[in-house]
Amino acid sequence: MTDWRSVPDLLPTPPDGSFASDNSAGVSPEVLAALSAANAGTALAYGEDSWTRRADTALRDSFGAPVESVACWGGTGANVVALATVLRPWQAVICPDSAHIVVDECGAPARFTGATIVPVRTVDGKLTPDAVDPYLEWLGSEHHPQPALVSISQVTEMGTVHSTDEIGDLCEHAHANGLLVHVDGARIANALAATGSDLPSMVRDTGVDLMTLGFTKTGSMYGEVVVFLRPELAEQAVFVRKQAGQLASKSRFIAAQVLAMLEDDLWLRNARRANEMAERLADAVSGVPGVKLVRRPEANSVFVTIPGEAIAPLQDWSFFWEWDLGASLVRWMTSFATTEEDVARFAAGVRAIVAPHVPRDS
Ligand SMILES: Cc1ncc(COP(=O)(O)O)c(C=O)c1O
Incomplete structure (x- = not known):
């Protein structure tokens, strides 16, 4: 198993924007x-x-x-x-x-x-x-x-x-x-x-x-x-x-x-943007080994399960909230300020950090 801390060069640059909450965004x-x-x-x-x-x-x-x-x-x-x-x-x-x-x-x-x-x-x-x-x-x-x-x-x-x-x-x-x-x-x-x-x-x-x-x-x-x-x-x-x-x-x-x-x-345009970025993120991570979408995003959050051991390293790289640790359920949330670049970088980090934690026989 790859320990990303020992090979930080393998990791992409974290996104500028946060997927922790729409509350993390600034002000329009x-x-x-x-x-x-x-x-x-x-x-x-x-x-x-x-x-x-x-x-x-x-x-x-x-x-x-x-x-x-x-x-x-x-x-x-x-x-x-x-x-x-x-x-x-x-x-x-x-x-x-x-x-x-x-x-x-x-x-x-x-x-x-x-x-x-x-x-x-x-x-x-x-x-x-x-x-x-x-x-x-x-x-x-x-x-x-x-x-x-x-x-x-x-x-x-x-x-x-x-x-x-x-x-x-x-x-x-x-x-x-x-x-x-x-x-x-x-x-x-x-x-x-x-x-x-x-x-x-x-x-x-x-x-x-x-x-x-x-x-x-x-x-x-x-x-x-x-x-x-x-x-x-x-x-x-x-x-x-x-x-x-x-x-x-x-x-x-x-x-x-x-x-x-x-x-x-303005509030609806901002909300639409946030929702679209959640769709985009779901698409970007849906093929990543170890990532299971709980459902397609209905608004501006993506709920997934990922291997439990991947949660902390991924949070260390770009913070987000776990929703149910027992079930390895986490929430990635988008906002009006989320960019396509943020989504691409976050998805790349998810792939780099989560995939090595997937058991070989799964
Ligand atoms: C569903 C819901 N209700 C209310 C709030 C408002 O809470 P706050 O007191 O942080 O503004 C939040 C904030 O996260 C929320 O998610």
Whole structure:
């Protein structure tokens, strides 16, 4: 077996770009320009500014509905504000076991809502109506937390994309049983780009009640927005936001980023680019011995299994996150900033480092 550390000359140069996360990318130049433009003059703080008013209007136009929007500093905070606005402490959230709200937010949604977050096992990160059923039996029993909301991620943490029909079916089932539906849309733009859908079709018409609308992954510097599709649900949202420390004083800079992202569909163009680079990466590594694609990329991530011994050396060469070490499952993620050259170099490194770890008889 080749130990690449002893023969570094055999290795290609690592890519300039990172495949660790779309969060590793910088900021879209258009967003930086918008931040700079918003820096002219003074404006009232805490959302009492013209950028915030324009962003609210732009979001209503994007959804084709009189949505209420509440801008927050980040994704975890926005999820907290969304959930804490509509939940009481004795209630329960049903979500996939891979959900960011249950795995990656240090328990913030549970802490701030007081509600029980119930993670449900899924194969591909998608929650189906059937998977919710066992928890509906808790309804009405004082011994159980009362299911009040279903939360899904679009794109899921497993890189899969719900179809609009899947979201619609889940909403119908949830609503028929008195539950709300929340979408963690940190990567909703990637899902829209992947399916060719739009916010009205994917979110409004399917019946989603509230969502976290993400911009950071597609090129903003910071700032995510909680969107209430049923405006009456938003009644207490600003108080929750302030208490949760999610009200930015210089809110104009979040609004300016939202406006830049929505203008000429920059967020969708960026998402499309990221998705295309994932496709390209999947093609480039699919023939490499030892690399098994879990599925074709549905958005901007490539999930593969590689021999366990290859993971650390490959990470040392160009870092990425393992997703399930027991299963040798890793995630390679692309962004709007990923270049063809990055993909070519990363694939070359994968070939150089992974292939020597493949057992001869496999
Ligand atoms: C599905 C999902 N939701 C929410 C977030 C936002 O988290 P943060 O608090 O890091 O902005 C992320 C970030 O990785 C995410 O992947």
